[in-house]
Amino acid sequence: MKKSALPEQERVRRILDILGRRYPHPKTLLHFNSPFQLLVAVILSAQTTDAQVNRITERLFQVCRGPEDCLRLGQAGLEEYIQGCGLYHNKARHILAACQKLLEDYGGQVPADRQALLSLPGVGKKSSAVILANAFGVPALAVDTHVFRVSHRLGLAKAPTPEATERELCQIIPQERWADAHHWLIYHGRNTCRARNPECGRCPVAEWCPAAEMGVPVPAAGSGKKSAAASRRSAKRGE
Ligand code: SF4
Structure with a gap:
């Protein structure tokens, strides 16, 4: 034809x-075992290759399994783990602010809803679609x-x-x-x-x-x- x-x-x-x-x-090439880990990996992935993010999160996720763990690390502690990626000061700030919001507004869980995801610091439209599709199987x-x-x-x-x-x-x-x-x-x-x-x-x-x-x-x-x-x-x- x-x-x-x-x-x-x-x-x-x-x-x-x-x-x-x-x-x-x-599927995404980012490594993760939970929606929370994917959220962190996606925030880290801006201007950083998936391979580099995976190298960083391999270490980070050993001590950071949920929002409370990240908040316990604090800005300086978190930066020590993620300094291998660009803009790590900002990324650490976004991750910690997102963790705080998860605990305050979403019971410590990553929401499977686009608007709720967009309310998290460090999560834009593209990131929310990646999280919805890969962590929750929501079409995006x-x-x-x-x-x-x-x-x-x-x-x-x-x-x-x-x-x-x-x-x-x-x-x-x-x-x-x-x-x-x-x-x-x-x-x-x-x-x-x-x-x-x-x-x-x-x-x-x-x-x-x-x-x-x-x-x-x-x-x-x-x-x-x-x-x-x-x-x-x-x-x-x-x-
Ligand atoms: S490589 Fe890209 S531009 Fe070339 S034929 Fe394939 S889709 Fe089209």
């Missing part, structure tokens, strides 16, 4: 099916720089901001696939559809990619990739 004749929903389904076969176990589709870039190249979204892109993706992707699609697009962005030098020649979804068809596999305008300064500002706000 000619690609142009394929209904859009079917094109999207085929793209997701192919990525699903390529990445059959979609967070848009990071990989999801933004890949979804625009694949013609799944056209919006200029991550927030609007999330709305577009949630309309075009069935709800039961939101969480998996988030991971598939990230893996594909990291491994094949990289920001620079995407490997269109070995891309499993090239057949359904308008960017490849046009021979112009470039990031969409307003690529959603923040400048370093903007990223630092977002991290400080907990986005």
